[in-house]
Amino acid sequence: MKRWLAALLLLPGAVWGEPVRIHDLETGELAALRERYDFWGADWRAGYAVFDLDAGQRSKLERAGFRITTDLRRARELADWRRATEQADLQRGAGTIPGFACYRTVDATHATLADLAAAYPDRATLSEIGDTWQADAGAAVGDSIGVLVIRNASSPHPKAPLVIAAAQHARELATAEIAxxxxxxxxxxxxxxxxxxxxxxHREIHIIAQANPDGRRQVELGAGMWRKNHNETACAAGNLSGTWPGIDLNRNSSFLWGSFSSSDACSQTYRGPVPASEPETLAIQNYLASVFDDQRPASDLESPAPAEARGIFISLHSFAEMVLFPWEGLGGQNENNAPNHDALAVLGRRFGFLNDYAVGRWQLLGPAGGTAVDFAYGEFGVAAYTFEVGTDFIQSCESFEAAVWPDNRDALLLAAKAARRPYLEPAGPEITALQVAFSGGVRLTGTADDTRFFRGNVTEPPDDPVSNVVEMRIALDLPEHLATETWTFPVAVPGQQADFDLLLPLDIPSEGTLFVTAVDDTGQPGLARVVEYTDLIHANGFEAETP
Ligand SMILES: [Zn+2]
Known part of the structure; x- marks a missing residue:
């Protein structure tokens, strides 16, 4: 055990602050506080941000006029967590993080990904994309960063990429499990x-479930609020106020590096000595460069990616119940929006509808420079988002199972669908109900809906692309842009939400897969929903329902 960690464990209660709520912060105030203090997350509905402050920090801020209350719930959870981690040695081998049966350890995560690759050899491939700082230093505990690539190797079709990276910040427990x-x-x-x-x-889905395994191992060993990587040269001794060594990997990317982050090695948002100084950062940056097309000039901040750009990157963090998008590393107001801002907002608000999160940029948390999301969008022009999931670093398993996982699962499924045309198809209608039956032929009924956007309290851009659903398109066995057989039907009663009842031609094959798309009155088709029909339908009138 490192000397500083031993010192921390010998002085429980004396070296940490406590979680507090700072109420009614302006965005600029929040941004300034994030650079100086240990920011945990926010509750935008209740109007407070959570920080870990010691008594001196708190009284200083209170004298400056901030309204601060102790976060009793999170303080209690933290105390429970510390008790659990003190028992950690007794629970080795359980495969889950002490106190949280729902969250796999680094080793269990890697074992799961390896098992999946073994069980689905034609559909999943596990590879290593680079070593961690500890591995580079030759430490026995050092890891390499793994990526599981999911796609059907026998499919000859183009596969648009979705990359999901999680647990870049070690203490954000829920994120690796979601991935x-x-x-x-x-x-x-x-x-x-x-x-x-x-x-x-038709997609290639890349899962980097543990983007910072060195840091996460420290969490598992009892340093429960570890955030950064485990670069021992940065803040080598820790500062005995709950801050451990390391570099903030989500301030270390080479895009918009240097501002809205800290130059203090002991800060939780220490950006590192130079852009992309850390092996974990380089591993992910090089990997993204190998996966994504180059669709934007990285040398400027004004050129948009084309509307037809493909690819999505999602960086899973916690906690604030927010979906954030570029530029994360620029302050200011709308003049510093990303050139694809409006289209990024459209897809973001589709996610927001599913996970009930606020969606925006500067309005929500204030800027952060050198993030993975700005790198992915800035370098490659892909649609890139930070999901700040849940309401806690140490999210209870009960709330994880009830909300954090299912809500974000649905958002990630939408992302997989949207990865081919993320700046276009999310503006079109969604198919929210779809049934196939045999009734005088193969009959499709259901509902198309162009209203499913949510953004929280964000005011801009002011409008969502809500319009009337006017047309249904059916493609046989392949997405419409690849299919040789397609049918188009006008919607009987156009509306922002419209029901459809379609009888397909009688001479279609006895079984197949139908790609169903709705089109709005601007001519924009939405994301497909897919259903199978079989000769059972013809023979028996069997009804398949996918509500
Ligand atoms: Zn984070």
Missing amino acids: TRFAELLLASADIDPDIGWLLD
Whole structure:
């Protein structure tokens, strides 16, 4: 055990501050506080931000006029967590983080990904994209960063990429589990849910579940609030106020590096000595460069990616119940919006509808320079988002199972669908209900909806692309842009939400897969929903329902 960690454990209660709520912060105030103090997250509905402050920090801020209350709930959770981590040595080998049966350890995460690659050899490939700082230093505990690539190797079709990276910040427990479960869901469901199965034929989904394994191992060993990587040369001794060594990997990217981050090595938002100084940062940056097309000049901040750009990057963090998008590393107001700002907002608000998160940029948390999301969008022009999931670093398993996982699962499934045209198709209608039956022929009924946007209290851009659904398009066996057989039907009663009842031609094959798309009155088709029909329908009138 490192000397400083031993010192921390010998002085429980004496070296940490406590979680507090700072109320009614302006965005600029929040941005300034984030650079100086240990920012945990925010509750935008209740109007407070959570920081960990010691008594001196708190009284200083109170004298400056900030309204601060002790966060009793999170303080209690933290005390419980510390008790659990003190028992950690007794629980080694459980495969989950002490106190949290729902969150796999680094080793268990990697074992799961390896098991998936072994169980689905044609659909999942596990590879290593680079070493951690500890591995580079030759430490026995050092890891390499793994990525599981999910796609059907036998599919000849182009595959638009979705990359999901989690646990870049070690203490954000829920994020790695979301990424791991998403991989499990895709592979387990591909053969039984045609609306997931087609994604493996036409998408390439890259899961980096543990982007900072060195840091996460420290969390597992009892340094529960560890955030950064484990670069021992940065703040080598820790500063005995709950801050551990390391560099903030989400301030270390080479894009918009240097501002809205800290130059203090002991800060939780220490950006590192130079851009992309850390092996974990380089591993992910090089990997993204190998996956994404180059669709934007990285040398400027004004050129948009083309509307037809493909690819999505999602960086999973916690906690604030927010979806954030570029530029994360520029302050100011709308003049510093990303050139694809409005389209980024549209897809972001589709996510927001599913996870009930606020969606925006500068309005929400204030800027952060050198983030992975700005790198992905800035370098490659892909649609890139930070999901600040949940309401806690140490999110309870009960709330994780009830809300954090299912809500973000649905948002990630939408991301997989949207990865081919993320700046276009999310503006079109969604298919919210779809049934196939045999009734005088193969009959499709359901509902298309162009109203499913949510943004929280954000005011701009002011309008969502809500318009009337006017047309349904059906493609046989392939997405419409690849299919040789397609049918178009006008919607009987156009509306922002419209029901449809379509009888397909009688001479269609006895079984197949139908890609169903709705088109709005601007001519924009939305994301496809996919259903299978079989000769069972013809023979028996069997009805398949996917509400
Ligand atoms: Zn984070």
